[in-house]
Amino acid sequence: MTYSARALAVLLSLGLLGATPGAQQGAAPQPPEQPPRTDQEQPPVIRTGINYVRVDVIATDNKGNPVLDLVPEDFTIHEGGKLQKIDSFTLVTIDPIAQAEERQPAIRTLVDEEREAARPDVRLFVILLDDYHVRRGNDMAVREPLIRFVENQLGPADLVALMYPLTPVSDIRFTRNRDSLIGAIKQFEGRKFNYDPRNVFEQQYAFYPAATVERIRNQVSMSALEAACMQMGALREGRKSLIYVSEGFTGVLPAQLNDPVAALPGMNNPYRRNPMAPQASDRMRFDAQSDMNFDMRRVFDTCNRQNTSIYPVDPRGLSVFEYGINEGVGLETDSTDLRSSLDSLHILANNTDGRAIVNRNDLDVGMRQILRDSSSYYLLGYNSSEAPTDGKFHEIKVNVKRRGVSLRARKGYWAYTEEDAARALAPPRPEAPSAVRDALAGLIGPPGGRPTRHWVGAEPGEHGTSRMTFVWEATAPQAGARRAEPAARVMLTAVSGDGDPLFRGRIPAAGNPSKGNAASFDAPPGALQLRIVFEGEDGQVLDSSVEEMTVPDFTLVDVSFATPRVYRARTARDVQLLKSQPDAAPTTDREFSRAERLVVRAAAYAPGGVTPDMTARLLNRAGERMSDLPVQVAPNGYGEIDLPLSALAAGEYLVELTATGPSGSTAQELIAFKVGR
Incomplete structure (x- = not known):
């Protein structure tokens, strides 16, 4: 694989791509949330350390029924031929019938997700729909078995997340909402050998050779497997299952499909639909298989460290051919590639203590084994x-002394390297300063279904008051949200701490050139209450909220900042246009794409009308300095920062502003933002 292809694959797998929509919890009414369980059933005792190895063992009798009365003395574990002492022993059993008698809490927040996932009687599943490696047509064949699995086989307490290869880790969310899962499964559409780009990131490599695109897709799918394992491992120890819907990987494309331009099938390919096209050499196949095995080893390593088993589900059923007759691929090449794709699924399952559900038309039977x-x-x-x-593979052998009992356990683990061990043993990094944590907390968006975002800023006013500015922007309705239309205007009422009215009026939507989406009013320092009513186009009330805040007193400090304003720009021309509009309304959004520029406008004040010196730094989410940022002083005294985001990876960052007055006193402001889209 070329360096550029690998680099692009890594870029994609880090979540910088527009994700294919996965399962989202719908907005259907849920039963009241239940308090955390306080029964006597305790989670398994988990010990950790760089040398501590966990092994989950499935014990069955001759009829395939589980054996549940074994004790630690019945087991022996050998690593590299040496007997190991068993330090912890836990029997994990789950009874879905008993769970059905209790009302299971709905998953509404990340706290709910983490709390429920930690329960020992909750099973965790991720369903990875690999549209890159499933043919159109086969996707429809696998939908019904998956839907039956969700409807009829999952237990009431089971947590399931659905994802695609391009789903960022941050979007992997577990749910008990079966309707939302079924709705997402019904939308599954395979794209194997279909290279039409569906987002701006796929467009970056859509015109590469088809073989290169296939290698990128392999990398992205394997990275998604790793991401799913790490996400489940972060939630809890114990066995976890990854249901991987895929037709497997192949390292070499036949000449008939190896188009010079992937997005233009058949163009300039002399072997298109030619059964007499030359076959790939043995050396080429060996090299491609070696690269693929190396990549899959990373998946094994991650899954075994996170105690996650992969269950590949082949939607082809009892497959005979890998390619369609219309593609003109010879029988020998077809047979070789079919065997290679099936082998890759077996390798994934065998090396993670899963089962490959392949070569069977009745997928329901195999998927029931996942639950068992x-x-x-x-x-x-x-x-x-x-x-x-x-950093090498170390073989593990688990045996049982009782006769008539069969065991299944993972075959070994990949040890840490010395660098891994040093990182694991290193003391934890210090917690970010409280000011940084508070600023990052402001990145949490409005609750699902809220029709607007808004921003409130303060700057010195006349006669000791503060000039307050309220800006709002409509948000797009989310899938499954209860509202069906965006907000058209906001009714704002501002009341002082003494109950005196300060402002009351409707603020038209952005796009009205006469008034815009902002309003300003004067307020005395102290408590301020904002009553916000969101209205639709016909005046109906969509939502409302009441917010309490404190108006700053700019007369009591030597150096102070007005609330910094944040703007979004795409080009240098947009930046120049903003500079020519000193009263432009800022954006309320704090999430930006790497194709955009972040523009910050801030004003600092000192006694006597002196303009303090202003400096700026870019910080990471830990509050550590990344770089200094130049501050340009505008004619009106405002400091302006123009920050291109193309060099930043997806994540959360802060701009730190510091103003220093003539006496040496300082003031500081932190502006948190997110790069992701």
């Missing part, structure tokens, strides 16, 4: 006597 494996198992743990830090 997750319902009854033993969780064993030991501290490796070898304490390896060589």
